[in-house]
Amino acid sequence: MRDAQLPKIFVGYDSREDIAWQVCRHSLLRHADNALNVIPLRQPALRELGLYTRSLDTGASTEFSLTRFLTPYLAGLHGWVLFCDCDFLFTVDVRNVFEGLDASKALYCVQHEYTPAQQVKMDGKQQAVYPRKNWSSFMLFNCDHPMFARLHLRS
Template identity: 35%
Template structure:
């Protein structure tokens, strides 16, 4: 496997496809090394993902994110991110933080959600390690417990709280600027990855949130098409 290829998996939700496209563009437009971006799309995983929709699921990839090690055949490293994000720096800098002594590396947020409802009227669930799985550097060879059978049957808390690891010492720490929570963390102009966890500017209710202007600019750049010059 070519270690220079940065494998990125982004959650995809059919209700807000624009988020995936904007997030992917924000990565590609700043990357200094080759990047492979794969949507974690429920519509493409029906042959292995058998869970029924649960009322506490806020996105279509709430659980399918844990299939990334299986998708990688438990070989090499990968990055998973939610879709409601933009990257403001070179993704290679995040990739270079890999440390083989860990099974997974995350921003260890110390927060509980303040609101009872998330975007699209999804219920907000309070639990330890909330948002830890929104950005993950995954050492897939050390995540072999995440089989399709396990992902289909384990509880949400078992998955999102890393109960599938033998020890929490296998969870490495990423710098907080790689997981800035808009509306939860203090404003940070130096954030490298912005997470609109409560709802982003693509919803009218959050159109003026922190980094909203940058999201709209990213969307505009993603839609850009140079026009052909008219022949004289």
């Protein structure tokens, strides 16, 4: 049974990478005594709910390229919530990342200085290079931060 008090982890889901999602979820739960809410972000479901209304983006490398930014809404704009890509493999208890956070931060992430080694990524898609590349693959949102009250699903 899901406990609303458990830490929420939203994982980007891509139908071409179902096995990655399964491995990611398994690695999350096994290191955290199963005491997590691990929820896949599935684009078709988000479209059906009217939360994701963008046209299909053929340039996007995964189905969750942009749906990840809905994470604070899906968490009810309350508390700390984590998003990660489906290809994450957890080797430690993810609950540790929720410890010792500063409430003045809107978001935590790993701030890579990144230059990709490969120019082509998944399924032959061109590797894009831009500032803060990969920062958004693991984002810990502080939904109670006033900044999120100003963000809207539609402008």
